[in-house]
Structures are given as C-alpha cells and as structure tokens.
Amino acid sequence: MISEYTIGKFREIETPFYFYDLDVLRSTLDTVRKESMHSGYQAHYALKANSNPRILRIISSYGLGADCVSWNEIAAALDAGFQPSGIVFAGVGKTDKDIEAALKTEISCFNCESIPEIEVINELASRQNKTAPIALRINPYIEAHTHKYITTGIEESKFGINTWEIDEVIRRLAALKNVRLIGIHFHIGSQISRMSVFKSLCARINELQDWFSEHGINLTSINVGGGLGIDYENPEKKPLFEEYFSLLNDFINLRPGQTLHLEPGRSVIGQCGSLISRVLFIKNGSNTLFAIIDAGMTDLIRPALYQAHHRIDNLTSKGHIYRYDVVGPVCETSDTFAKYIELPETKRGDIIAIRSAGAYGEAMASRYNLRNLPAAVFSDDLA
Ligand SMILES: *Cc1c(COP(=O)(O)O)cnc(C)c1O
Numbered sequence: 001m002i003s004e005y006t007i008g009k010f011r012e013i014e015t016p017f018y019f020y021d022l023d024v025l026r027s028t029l030d031t032v033r034k035e036s037m038h039s040g041y042q043a044h045y046a047l048k049a050n051s052n053p054r055i056l057r058i059i060s061s062y063g064l065g066a067d068c069v070s071w072n073e074i075a076a077a078l079d080a081g082f083q084p085s086g087i088v089f090a091g092v093g094k095t096d097k098d099i100e101a102a103l104k105t106e107i108s109c110f111n112c113e114s115i116p117e118i119e120v121i122n123e124l125a126s127r128q129n130k131t132a133p134i135a136l137r138i139n140p141y142i143e144a145h146t147h148k149y150i151t152t153g154i155e156e157s158k159f160g161i162n163t164w165e166i167d168e169v170i171r172r173l174a175a176l177k178n179v180r181l182i183g184i185h186f187h188i189g190s191q192i193s194r195m196s197v198f199k200s201l202c203a204r205i206n207e208l209q210d211w212f213s214e215h216g217i218n219l220t221s222i223n224v225g226g227g228l229g230i231d232y233e234n235p236e237k238k239p240l241f242e243e244y245f246s247l248l249n250d251f252i253n254l255r256p257g258q259t260l261h262l263e264p265g266r267s268v269i270g271q272c273g274s275l276i277s278r279v280l281f282i283k284n285g286s287n288t289l290f291a292i293i294d295a296g297m298t299d300l301i302r303p304a305l306y307q308a309h310h311r312i313d314n315l316t317s318k319g320h321i322y323r324y325d326v327v328g329p330v331c332e333t334s335d336t337f338a339k340y341i342e343l344p345e346t347k348r349g350d351i352i353a354i355r356s357a358g359a360y361g362e363a364m365a366s367r368y369n370l371r372n373l374p375a376a377v378f379s380d381d382l383a
Pocket of ligand 1: 091226264
C-alpha cells in the first residue's frame with residue numbers, strides 16, 4: 001500500500017516519476033536469496049527489466065548474479081558491484097565489440113543463439129588467447145501462454161537454437177578450440193502465470209539432458225531463464241517464488257556436479273515500482289470521460305506495446321465512482337493506459353499511481369516528443 005504519508009510527499013514532487021518502494025524490493029530479494037540458498041541454485045537478475053543504478057546496487061548486495069544483453073548492461077552490472085563470475089551474456093545479436101569486452105572481463109557464460117555467433121565468439125576468443133565458456137540457448141518449443149510479443153520459445157521465434165540443429169552444433173564445436181560448452185540455456189517467454197508451463201519446460205530439459213548424456217557431453221550449467229509472472233491486478237501480491245523453486249526442485253533432474261541457474265527479471269522488480277502522475281485535464285468524449293495525465297507512453301510503454309494491463313489508483317480522491325479512459329499527452333492514439341476503468345471522481349491535480357510498473361517501465365522509457373525521461377524517487381528518501 002502507498003501510505004497517506006507518502007502520498008503527502010508525492011504532492012510536493014514534480015510528476016511524472018517512478019516511485020520505488022525499497023522495502024518491497026528487499027523483501028522480494030530476501031525470498032529469492034533464501035530459496036536460492038536452500039536449493040543451491042544461482043539466480044541472475046535480468047538487468048533489462050530495470051537497470052536503475054541504485055536498484056542494481058541493492059540487488060547485487062543480495063548476492064545475485066546478473067543476466068545481461070549488451071556490454072553496456074555488463075558495465076552497469078560491474079559498476080553496481082556484480083562479480084564477473086556471476087554475469088551471463090544473452091542476446092540473439094551480440095556485436096563484436098560487445099563480445100570482445102565481455103571476453104576481457106571474463107564473464108561466466110555466453111548464452112549463444114546460433115552457429116555463426118559461436119564461430120565469431122571462437123574467433124574473437126582466439127585473438128585474446130582465451131577459451132570462452134558458452135551455453136546453447138535451445139528453443140524448447142513450449143507455448144508460454146502469454147502475449148505474442150513476449151513469447152520466445154516457439155518454432156518461428158528468432159530466439160534460440162532449434163533442436164534439429166543441435167547435432168550440427170556439436171559437430172561444429174569439435175573444431176572450435178576457443179569455446180568450451182558448459183551448459184544449456186532456455187528462456188521461453190515472460191509474464192508466465194501458469195506453473196504448468198514451467199513444468200513442461202522441466203520435462204523438455206530432462207529429455208535434452210538424456211540426449212547430451214548419450215552423446216558423452218558433460219554439462220555443468222542448466223539455465224532455465226526467467227519468465228515468472230506477477231499479478232498486475234493485485235500489486236500487493238508477491239510473485240510465486242516458493243512455488244516456482246519447489247516446482248524446479250521436484251521436476252528437474254540435475255546430474256552430479258550440475259548447477260541450476262535462473263534469470264528472474266520482472267518478478268524481482270515489478271511490484272516495487274509505481275509510475276506517479278498528475279491529472280492535467282478531464283475531457284468529455286462522446287461516450288467516455290478522458291483523464292489526461294502527465295505521464296505518457298514515453299514513460300511506460302507496456303500498455304501501448306503489449307496491450308498490457310496495469311492497475312491504476314487515484315491516490316487523492318474518495319469521490320463517487322465514474323468510468324474513465326486514462327490517457328497520456330503523447331501524439332499517438334496508442335498512448336492510452338486504460339479504457340473505461342472505474343476511478344473515484346477524478347479532477348485536475350489529482351495524483352494517479354500506475355501500479356506494478358517496476359519492470360520494463362523506466363528501462364524502456366524514451367524521449368519521443370522530446371519529453372523528459374521520468375525521474376526515480378525511492379521510499380528510503382521520503383521517510
Ligand atoms: C528477458 C529475459 C529474462 C527475464 O525475463 P523476465 O520475464 O523479466 O523474468 C531472462 N532471460 C533472458 C534470456 C531474457 O531475455
């Protein structure tokens with residue numbers, strides 16, 4: 001809950017801004033740390049969900065590793081105190097420059113998505129006289145039952161190596177002396193709410209493990225990626241880490257000497273953030289009332305990009321309930337946060353919270369329309 005005290009403070013601050021409740025973040029991180037230690041798994045926080053430097057420092061202080069998708073993310077992780085030995089590097093289009101810098105830093109693993117990529121890593125590693133640890137990101141053909149833009153594990157996806165290519169990859173690897181295959185990696189999509197999806201993933205991983213064993217290939221790292229969803233309708237609800245970890249415990253058959261890795265992003269950071277905005281105008285449409293607020297799709301693009309749903313609260317009104325379309329000021333019709341939602345009577349100057357916005361919010365902000373990037377405000381600083 002956002003307290004009356006905090007709402008009072010919001011009134012004094014220029015909007016829009018992201019508000020991060022660090023107690024919520026720390027309590028989530030406590031759970032992740034406890035579950036990881038209990039099961040011996042290593043969690044790598046996916047920086048792309050939110051790479052605010054202060055947030056990163058808190059996350060690294062809980063001993064998590066980092067999952068990065070660019071050299072700039074690796075550099076941000078290092079700045080925030082993450083160890084190179086806990087950094088994995090993913091992405092379907094790694095540049096030579098990024099690969100070279102990551103090799104120099106001696107990160108723990110390159111998660112590779114194609115044969116040409118592995119060949120380039122091999123070549124660049126040989127120039128540095130190094131052997132790059134790599135994992136194959138395998139496309140397990142599992143439908144994540146989430147939005148199509150965030151489904152990544154089906155056959156037409158640009159991500160991952162197809163199972164019919166694995167034979168060829170293994171043949172090619174025999175000739176590549178500057179890469180060392182240490183594991184397999186998966187990431188089937190994001191905002192996954194059905195635990196059965198992860199259960200299917202575990203079953204696929206067990207089958208693939210049998211294949212690698214039969215071919216005499218010894219893997220030390222099994223990486224299940226991220227994807228655990230959060231409840232956007234109930235911002236106070238915590239992600240289901242206990243269920244998730246116990247499912248992995250029950251259904252993945254690890255072999256001796258193997259470590260299980262995971263890469264949570266949204267589930268770590270989503271519920272601790274809200275986008276705080278002021279109402280600029282109430283405007284009559286022909287069938288609806290528009291609440292035009294000072295935050296837009298440049299601050300939080302998820303509703304425009306994925307038709308994502310965020311709960312919206314008017315923090316400063318207790319009036320009668322009416323229905324509103326909550327929209328931003330950007331010159332695009334898709335700059336709409338919600339349509340025909342119930343809010344207490346809303347007036348110019350009211351403070352609006354768009355909840356569960358910690359993940360893929362600030363990180364995806366842009367300066368379209370030459371708007372300012374949103375600021376970040378932390379609960380510790382208001383107390
Ligand atoms: C985006 C991504 C993640 C994090 O996904 P969440 O749904 O935010 O948990 C993890 N691993 C990889 C490879 C990713 O691309």
